[in-house]
């Protein structure tokens with residue numbers, strides 16, 4: 295049994311993917327080929343966002359808006375600690391400081407009340423300047439964007455949705471980009487929308503942010519606005535207007551993603567059906583099953599439950615051939631290298647408690663009922 299069975303999806307669309315990859319190889323436009331633009335347009339449409347830009351991975355996707363907004367030493371960026379390290383990692387790249395915020399005990403996503411208390415504490419202390427909030431759609435479910443975006447507006451902060459696990463999630467039918475100034479995602483193979491290697495994207499409704507990020511991902515190349523009304527002795531292609539980086543989505547990966555996006559809505563439905571079935575059969579047997587925010591639809595990157603005897607349950611399941619995983623055993627602020635950065639007032643007791651109790655069961659859109667029954671029976675037969 296697989297924790298995430300990527301080959302099951304491949305079996306469904308292998309012919310299409312093989313043909314799409316071969317076409318890119320034969321066309322020879324390996325960097326920024328036409329498939330990249332096509333995929334970006336489809337992604338923007340899928341999530342009802344004005345601009346989508348492919349980039350090299352979901353980590354650099356978070357760096358791009360921070361760079362576009364000129365985040366620098368002395369700036370504070372508020373983010374959860376109960377997440378994959380990449381969320382907080384990009385902030386020190388720019389010399390800025392992450393400020394770690396606790397989570398809601400039911401959704402595992404950023405706690406808006408603690409966010410606001412953290413912003414106020416940083417303002418009162420006066421050492422750092424609050425600039426950006428990075429909310430995470432952990433395990434695939436949308437963060438509380440209505441509440442978080444209201445706090446961002448009130449304090450004049452930008453909001454990034456780190457939707458590496460959550461691309462496709464919604465609240466009352468609206469994607470995170472409805473609230474966030476930028477939405478980032480990852481196409482790491484195991485994410486809900488994954489490619490066959492590394493890849494990422496950043497989305498925004500703001501024209502200027504999009505134009506600057508497009509420049510930054512190609513070494514700070516001149517944008518249309520940079521060039522307008524000026525004349526050049528040399529090809530402006532080689533004008534570098536800002537310190538950028540090389541962060542592009544490969545054409546081959548874009549071609550693969552076009553085929554995967556075509557079945558993504560159907561897969562999200564399947565994931566929700568499977569999650570509902572887990573909930574129905576496990577709710578009475580574990581300390582907690584996932585709780586999704588009111589009006590929210592998760593894309594179920596993970597199906598995560600809690601148990602007082604997590605190690606015992608994991609060992610029991612392993613004995614029955616059921617793979618499990620713990621996301622995340624160490625909150626970022628508990629890692630030595632991150633311990634120098636500030637925490638919101640009162641610390642992060644919920645993040646620390648959850649790190650000891652959560653575990654995830656196999657979850658992917660092609661988990662058939664027989665296999666799921668095996669998993670459910672295995673959990674229900676644990677008496678530890």
Ligand SMILES: *Cc1c(COP(=O)(O)O)cnc(C)c1O
Nearest residue numbers: 351352353378380381458480482
């Ligand atoms: C996977 C992940 C990232 C980073 O994506 P990569 O493509 O691996 O760089 C960032 N944030 C979260 C929450 C993730 O799960």
